[in-house]
Amino acid sequence: MSYQHTPTASFLPLERHTIFQNSLMTALLDGIYDGQMTTSELLGHGNFGIGTFDALDGEMLIIDGICWQLNSDGTANKASLSARSPFAVVTNFVPRITASAPARLERGEVSAFIDGLLPSDNFMYAVKITGRFSRVDVRTVSRQHKPYPPMTEATGDDAHLTITDTTGVVAGFRTPVYERGISVPGCHVHFIDDARTTGGHILDFVLDEGLVEICPATDLNLRLPTTLEFGQADLAPDDTAAQIEVVENKKPRR
Incomplete structure (x- = not known):
């Protein structure tokens, strides 16, 4: 097992860093x-950063300042600069904690490894994993039509894809539990391959070898929609945790 820690890896964040978020997870x-x-x-x-597009398209x-749209058919393309988003989380990625991951880890094991690198559970972190994967299971939401259904229904027929023997990037955020409803607590990550041809929202993966980079954040800049729909939305349902589990962690159909 090889570790290549930066000097700040075992200390609390020494510099303030901002994550910007457009809208709320409960709004989705x-x-x-x-x-x-x-x-x-x-x-x-x-x-x-990560997020979704207008109408869940x-x-x-x-990644690296380029916005990619990961489509329901498994393909990837550069998003138009005029494309709109109902939800996104972005930051300027500055890796302050780095470590080479042990070989052949599944997603849950990688999450535990990352948790062991963090100075505290109470901050936000942007996370990037670059490496070789023997398997990546992803799903991608499909464009919805009005009247929009709740997200638990909208993701009922989302497309699942298993990508094998690939190199690419896992990117996303590890969010504290106290942000449940504002964002997705725990690790919320997306994948794109190095060829920038395929990817999606990650359900599971096996990392053969890779580099983990972590950017701690201390500040959240939250931008709320100003629409009538947002003003009338139920943003504090009693089953928020259960709904997030359904839409984020559904297992792929084998």
Whole structure:
């Protein structure tokens, strides 16, 4: 097992760092899918992030300042700068903690490994894993039509794909439990291959070898929609945790 820690890996964040978020996870759960914010505006807040597009038209992954649209058919393409998003989380990625991951880890084991690198559970972290994967299970939401259904229904027929023997990037955020409803607690990550041809929202993976990079964050810049639909949405349902589990962690059909 090889560790290559930066000097700050075992200490609390020494510098303030901001994560920008457009809308709330509970707004998505309630079917608020109309995007008010363009890709161009999002890129003004960071070069790294994840989210979705207007009407849930695919998954979003921003890496190295380029916004990718991961489509329901498993393909990937550069998103238009005028494309709109109802939900996204972005930051300028500055890796302050790095470590080489042990070989042949499944997603749960990688999550535990990452948790062991963090100085505290109480901060937000942008997480990037670059490496070789023997398997990546992803799913991608499909474009919805009005009247929009709740997200637990909208993801009922989402597309699942297993990508094998690939190299690529896992990117996303580890969010504290106290942010449940604002964002997705725990690790919420998307994948794109190095060829930038395929990817999606990660359900599971096996990492053969890879480098883990972590960017701690201390500040959250939250932008709320100003639509009538958002104003009337139920943003505090009693079963928030259960709804998030359904839409985030459904296992692929084998």
